[in-house]
Amino acid sequence: MCLAVPGKVIAIAEPDGADASPLLRTGTVDFGGVTKEVNMAYVPDAKMGDYVVVHVGFAISVMDENEANQVFEYLRQMDEAGDLAPDRSPTA
Amino acid sequence: MNIEGPVCPVPLSRYPAIVMAHGGGGRLMRDLIENAFISAFGAVGDRPAHDSAALDLPTARIAFTTDSFVIRPLFFPNADIGELAVYGTVNDLAMGGARPLYLSASFILEEGLPVDTLMRVVQSMSRAAADTGVAIVTGDTKVVEKGRCDGMYITTAGVGSLECVGTIGPAEVREGDTVIVSGDLGRHGIAVMAVREGFAFGTQIVSDCAPLWDPVQALLASGAEVHCLRDLTRGGLASALVEIAESAHIEVTVTEEAIPVADAVRSACEILGYDPLHVANEGRFVAFVRSDHADRAIEALRTCAVSADAVSIGRVTASGEGRVLLRTVGGLRPVDMLSGEQLPRIC
Amino acid sequence: MRFVDEYRSSADAQRLAARIADVVRSDWTIMEVCGGQTHSIVRFGLDQMLPEQITLVHGPGCPVCVTPLEMIDRAIAIASRPEVIFCSFGDMLRVPGSSQDLMSAKASGADVRMVYSPLDAVELARANPDREVVFFAVGFETTAPANAGAVEMARVQNLRNFSVLVSHVLVPPAITAILSSPDCRVNGFLAAGHVCTITGCLEYEPIAAQYRVPIVVTGFEPVDILQGVLMCVEQLERRRHTVENQYARSVRREGNPAAMAMIGKVMEVTDRTWRGIGAIPMSGLRLRDAYADFDAERKFDVGSITAQESPDCISGLVLQGLKRPNQCAAFGTMCTPEHPLGATMVSSEGACAAYYRYRRTPAAGAAQPTHAGHQP
Numbered sequence: 062m063c064l065a066v067p068g069k070v071i072a073i074a075e076p077d078g079a080d081a082s083p084l085l086r087t088g089t090v091d092f093g094g095v096t097k098e099v100n101m102a103y104v105p106d107a108k109m110g111d112y113v114v115v116h117v118g119f120a121i122s123v124m125d126e127n128e129a130n131q132v133f134e135y136l137r138q139m140d141e142a143g144d145l146a147p148d149r150s151p152t153a
Numbered sequence: 154m155n156i157e158g159p160v161c162p163v164p165l166s167r168y169p170a171i172v173m174a175h176g177g178g179g180r181l182m183r184d185l186i187e188n189a190f191i192s193a194f195g196a197v198g199d200r201p202a203h204d205s206a207a208l209d210l211p212t213a214r215i216a217f218t219t220d221s222f223v224i225r226p227l228f229f230p231n232a233d234i235g236e237l238a239v240y241g242t243v244n245d246l247a248m249g250g251a252r253p254l255y256l257s258a259s260f261i262l263e264e265g266l267p268v269d270t271l272m273r274v275v276q277s278m279s280r281a282a283a284d285t286g287v288a289i290v291t292g293d294t295k296v297v298e299k300g301r302c303d304g305m306y307i308t309t310a311g312v313g314s315l316e317c318v319g320t321i322g323p324a325e326v327r328e329g330d331t332v333i334v335s336g337d338l339g340r341h342g343i344a345v346m347a348v349r350e351g352f353a354f355g356t357q358i359v360s361d362c363a364p365l366w367d368p369v370q371a372l373l374a375s376g377a378e379v380h381c382l383r384d385l386t387r388g389g390l391a392s393a394l395v396e397i398a399e400s401a402h403i404e405v406t407v408t409e410e411a412i413p414v415a416d417a418v419r420s421a422c423e424i425l426g427y428d429p430l431h432v433a434n435e436g437r438f439v440a441f442v443r444s445d446h447a448d449r450a451i452e453a454l455r456t457c458a459v460s461a462d463a464v465s466i467g468r469v470t471a472s473g474e475g476r477v478l479l480r481t482v483g484g485l486r487p488v489d490m491l492s493g494e495q496l497p498r499i500c
Numbered sequence: 501m502r503f504v505d506e507y508r509s510s511a512d513a514q515r516l517a518a519r520i521a522d523v524v525r526s527d528w529t530i531m532e533v534c535g536g537q538t539h540s541i542v543r544f545g546l547d548q549m550l551p552e553q554i555t556l557v558h559g560p561g562c563p564v565c566v567t568p569l570e571m572i573d574r575a576i577a578i579a580s581r582p583e584v585i586f587c588s589f590g591d592m593l594r595v596p597g598s599s600q601d602l603m604s605a606k607a608s609g610a611d612v613r614m615v616y617s618p619l620d621a622v623e624l625a626r627a628n629p630d631r632e633v634v635f636f637a638v639g640f641e642t643t644a645p646a647n648a649g650a651v652e653m654a655r656v657q658n659l660r661n662f663s664v665l666v667s668h669v670l671v672p673p674a675i676t677a678i679l680s681s682p683d684c685r686v687n688g689f690l691a692a693g694h695v696c697t698i699t700g701c702l703e704y705e706p707i708a709a710q711y712r713v714p715i716v717v718t719g720f721e722p723v724d725i726l727q728g729v730l731m732c733v734e735q736l737e738r739r740r741h742t743v744e745n746q747y748a749r750s751v752r753r754e755g756n757p758a759a760m761a762m763i764g765k766v767m768e769v770t771d772r773t774w775r776g777i778g779a780i781p782m783s784g785l786r787l788r789d790a791y792a793d794f795d796a797e798r799k800f801d802v803g804s805i806t807a808q809e810s811p812d813c814i815s816g817l818v819l820q821g822l823k824r825p826n827q828c829a830a831f832g833t834m835c836t837p838e839h840p841l842g843a844t845m846v847s848s849e850g851a852c853a854a855y856y857r858y859r860r861t862p863a864a865g866a867a868q869p870t871h872a873g874h875q876p
Contacts, residue, residue, distance in 0.1 A: 063500050063536025063561075063642060063720060064426045065694045067503040082656050083758070084649055092424060093501035094417035097353065100619060103645055103759040112503060114697065114750050115424075117499055117589070118617025119646045121756060122697045124503055128748035132723060136512055139519055352616050410510075420501055425616070428543070482510045482722045483545030489857050492837040496590030497616060499643060500535035500562055500847065 065116035067124055068092035068099075070107055090115060171266040176296030186294060189271060193279040194258070194289040206290035208255055212314040216251030218242060219310035225303045227274065230344045231359035234307060235277035237435060240364045241386070242311040243285050247366040248382040248438060250321040250373060251313030253285060259293040261306040274305065285364040287311070317373050323401035325380040330469040331447035332405060333440045335368060335460040336361070337413040338390055342433035343421045352425070352497070358417055363436030368453075368460040375453035377446035385434040391477070392431070392490045393439055399475035407467030407488075408480040425497040430479075430488060432495070444468065503749070507721030508544075516726035517549035520733055528736050529555045529685050530729060531678070531821055533671055534692035535562035535847065536720050542854040544722045550729065557821035558851045560674050561692060563639045563667075564591040565819060565843040565850050566774040570807040571667045572597035575636055577802035578665065579610040584800075585628060586612045587621035588636040595843050598808040618650035618664075625654065625662035634796045637664040642694040644668055644785060645759035648766035651787065651794045663796040666786055669772055671695050672703045673783035679711045683822055688732040690718040690725070693747035698763075700755025704743045712741045719747040766791055775809075775843060776816025810835075813842035818851050825855035832856060 068090035076085035088101040090113060099113070104120040107113055112124035174181040222238040243253040258278065262271065282289050319325070340361040347358065365384060372379055381401070383393045390412070398405050414422075414429045422429050436459055442450045447465055454463035470478070477488040532538065538558045541547050547556050560566050576597050579586035586602070593603045593614060606612035611631075615621050618635050625633035637647040647664060654662040671692060678684055691704055696717045704715045714735035718728030728746045735741065745751055763785070772784025787795045812830040817823040825831050825844070835841040837853055844850035 063534050063539075063640075063692060063694050064498060065642070065697075066420075066423050067501070069502075082652070084653050084656065092420040094415075095358070095420040095424065097424070100617075100646075100649065102649060102762070103756055105758055114694070116642055116694060117646045118619050119649065121642070121645065121694070121759060122750045122752075125749050129503060131748065132507070132727060132746075133512075135727065136515060139515065350614055350616075351620070416501075423501060423504065426539075481544050482508055482513050483547070483549045486542075486545035486548070487857070493594065496593060496614065498591045498847075499589045499639060500539070500564060500591055 065114045065121060066092055067112050067114050068097075070109055070111050070113055071096070073101060073107070073109060088120070090120070169268055171262045171264060171268065171271065171296055173264055173296050173298070175262065176294055182294060189268075189275050190258075190292060190294075193275045194282065194292075206255070208290065208312070210254070210312070210314055212316060214315040216246050216249040216313045216315055217310070218245040218249075219308065220245060221306060221308040223303065223306050224345065226348055227270065227304050229348045229360055230357050232362035232435070233274055233277050234305065235274035236281045236362055238307040238309045239278050239281035239285065239287070240362055240435065242309040243287060244365045244384045244438070246311050246313035247364075247369040248321075248384050249313070249315070250317035250369065250379070250382070251315045252370070253287045253311055253313045253366055255312045256282065256287050256289045257291045257310045258289050259308040260295070261302055262294065262296045263302045263304050264296055264299045266304050270304065281364070285366060317379075319378070321379055321382055323381050323397045326397065326401045326403055326441045326469060327380060327443070328403065328469050328472045329444045330380055330441045331444045331465050332394075332407060332467045332469070333442060333447065333450060333454070333463055334390065334413065334466050335365070335438050335440070335454055336436070336462045337415045337418065338385070338434055338437065339414055339418040339422060339429040339432035341435040342389065343418055343427075345433070347421070350497075358421060361434055361436040363459045365436065365438055365459065368457040371453045371457055372440065372450055375449050377450035377453065378443035379440060379450070380443065381441040382438055384438040387433045388490055389429070389431045389433055390439065391488050394477045395488065395490050397441070398477050402472060402475045403469050404471035404474065404476050404478065405467060406470040406478045406480060406485065411464065411466045413462055413464055426500070427495050427497070431491050441469065504721065507719070507723040509723060513546070513549065513722045513726055516723065516730055520554065520726070520730050521551040523730065523737060524551055524553045524733050525737055527553045527555070528687045528733060529557055530688045530690065530732050531557045531559045531686040532690040532718070532725075533559040533561040533675060534690070534695070535564070535850075536694070537561065537690060537692065537718065537725060538851065538854060540720050540722065540725060542857075546722055546725055549726070554729065554733065556729070557686065559678060559821055560774060560777060560819040561671075562844075562847050562850055563643070563669055564595055564847040565815065566669055566776065567592070567595065567638050567667045567843070568773045568775050568807070569597060569809050570773070570805050571665070572601070573805045573807050574797070574802060575665055576600065576602060576605045576610070577805065578634055578796060578800045579605050579612050581632075581800065583632050584611065585624055585631050585633045586610065586636070587615045587624060587633060588612065589638070590614050591847060592636055592638060594846050596840055596846065618647050619653065622650050622653050622657070622659070622662055625659050626657060629661060631661065633662050634800070635662070635664045637666045637668065640669060640671055640692070640695050641698045641763075642692070644763045644767065645698060645756070648762045651766050651791055652762060654794060655791070660793075663794045663799050664787070665796040666767070667772075668767070668785035669774065670769070670783050670785065672707060673780050674774065675707055677777070677780050677783075678820055679707070679713065681820065686713070686821060688714040688736055689716070690728045690732065691715050693717055693719040693724070693751060696747070696751045696755065698756050698759050701743050701745055701751065701753050702755075708741050708743050714741050715743045717743070717745045717747050717751050719750070776813075776819050778816070810841040815842035815844045815852070818844050825852040828852070
């Protein structure tokens with residue numbers, strides 16, 4: 062359910078033919094020194110060099126690097142704000 | 154693998170696979186012993202003896218140990234059951250501070266095992282023994298019906314001479330001792346699991362299976378006061394530390410950040426949901442040394458290739474209740490042995 | 501590892517914990533509904549960092565723990581058939597059925613194989629045309645696209661010897677069931693980041709509104725979980741109750757459309773029984789009729805299964821956060837990781853197993869190793 066790990070896309074193999082099932086789209090993902098073949102059916106927009114989150118052999122999302130940095134931006138604001146919590150409107 | 158086998162006389166080559174008669178005590182078994190075992194193990198001097206080996210020992214006090222090896226698969230990245238059988242027992246002797254000298258090797262072979270497979274394993278054992286300067290001096294062979302064992306089981310027993318001055322064991326551990334690990338964790342367990350379960354990792358992670366007498370010898374020669382040694386095998390670092398802590402009634406505190414794990418192993422653990430603390434190793438050990446001798450100990454260990462990355466990971470923080478604590482992100486938390494082998498998880 | 505290591509910073513975790521302590525005024529009970537988050541909390545000792553006013557409770561977030569007993573028995577019955585190669589994720593192998601688990605069935609001769617991905621099972625079917633390959637398709641929404649994809653892959657490859665035993669469960673109905681219980685003491689939720697990576701956050705908005713509870717979609721690393729707790733506490737202190745997304749680097753509000761489409765193509769919502777909790781309507785997934793040929797439940801007639809749960813096991817109460825593991829009479833005595841009575845003691849992030857591993861030695865001078873934020 063929950064164990065999914067981010068890795069970098071270093072190769073993508075598109076299926077042949079216009080009618081080919083999207084399930085045939087695969088890629089090679091580098092997880093900090095270990096590489097695995099991963100099914101890319103659910104990340105049609107993933108490109109070379111993107112980071113994807115992989116669960117049981119399927120990429121399930123493309124990592125949004127801006128949002129990834131937001132966590133640390135939040136921490137920085139937290140320090141600066143002192144007593145006031147940073148104003149957070151739901152980013153959902 | 155470049156196998157330089159013994160020049161094999163005809164009888165053995167007539168049988169591509171092991172049959173029941175190879176364990177039957179008759180001519181076939183005699184041939185097997187001569188052509189498979191004696192020609193490989195006998196190369197270090199005295200030929201392996203018939204019933205028992207008469208040995209000269211350099212010291213009055215000896216260390217004696219035994220272990221059985223039932224690993225599946227028989228061959229895995231960088232090593233095989235044969236090397237494991239030699240190094241495993243050599244290392245148990247080394248952990249007591251004893252210089253490994255002689256080994257026995259007993260085989261239980263499964264009917265149908267290809268003779269080539271047996272020869273590969275035997276050659277590995279021969280090489281491993283030569284590497285560590287031990288002689289395999291006696292042994293036994295049995296054959297069981299197909300299905301009654303996984304190809305082969307090997308039991309080795311070993312004798313070593315105790316050259317160190319003091320005693321080495323959990324009872325010697327003192328509050329304040331530094332805990333040193335000889336190198337990075339988890340290679341063996343990941344390598345074996347990957348082959349056994351068919352989990353392909355593009356970068357092959359290879360077993361760290363290796364003999365440990367050289368670094369132990371260097372450690373003892375450095376003059377550092379060594380209180381306890383334990384090689385890390387099944388159950389990983391966690392099991393070794395918990396066993397020592399419980400027998401010595403001490404509290405050991407180790408720091409997560411200090412524990413070395415290679416990037417590829419860490420990534421493999423993340424993917425499978427493994428904790429590196431519990432993953433098996435075969436060429437690593439922990440040393441408990443007097444704290445003011447720790448630097449000297451680490452320097453000595455780093456002179457050997459197999460312990461070139463030796464590092465301090467913690468200390469003995471109290472005596473009394475036996476337990477192990479890990480300093481992690483959220484502070485201290487207890488470490489315990491797992492009840493079974495870790496299984497890859499999806500949660 | 502990038503996008504992992506930076507979220508394990510001890511310094512950042514401590515800053516967040518300090519901030520939570522600053523902000524909190526009242527006592528709050530926050531439930532996380534994800535085995536992966538439970539695991540992270542226990543492994544990194546995150547609950548120890550929280551102030552006394554915060555009680556962190558583990559919900560039914562472990563699909564292994566909630567797979568019905570009857571389903572385990574059915575799996576073992578199918579696995580025991582000589583023509584079957586039964587494939588499963590590692591988590592499921594030691595979960596006790598009425599009399600044994602899949603691991604002991606394997607020891608008795610069943611061909612049970614552990615796989616990392618359902619696609620490995622499809623490959624096994626392709627490579628072994630004379631055997632029947634059955635895959636145990638468990639999980640929450642995170643795993644559903646993978647399992648659905650495997651079935652679709654088998655269909656595209658015209659495999660006749662592949663089928664799945666489906667026991668999928670959905671998170672939002674479980675949260676609703678917990679919130680509807682008169683005993684419910686949960687004030688806020690951390691929603692599972694990888695479940696929401698697939699489904700998005702939309703389903704949680706009506707729950708937050710109806711029950712007036714904040715729900716923060718949260719990741720799995722220490723910084724994620726602590727930030728999630730902080731965001732939840734801030735809402736609680738301000739009497740707000742909306743859905744927020746802490747894990748925005750992976751979760752989009754609308755989720756993953758391609759993954760959702762595949763689930764919808766292959767599966768449909770159904771009623772499901774949750775082990776220890778009971779039947780929750782429309783809380784699971786099953787294969788659509790169009791995929792009946794791939795449904796192991798229809799393919800293999802294993803007779804009627806009468807499942808027998810241990811009378812001493814209170815997993816259900818633990819899963820709902822109503823009892824702590826150490827309040828169970830069997831805990832640590834009849835029921836241990838070596839001989840578990842229920843799933844919460846087997847699964848590595850089941851609350852009972854986690855509690856067992858850390859209950860024995862509360863370290864002097866260190867915070868208490870419980871899963872709550874204060875003394876039990």
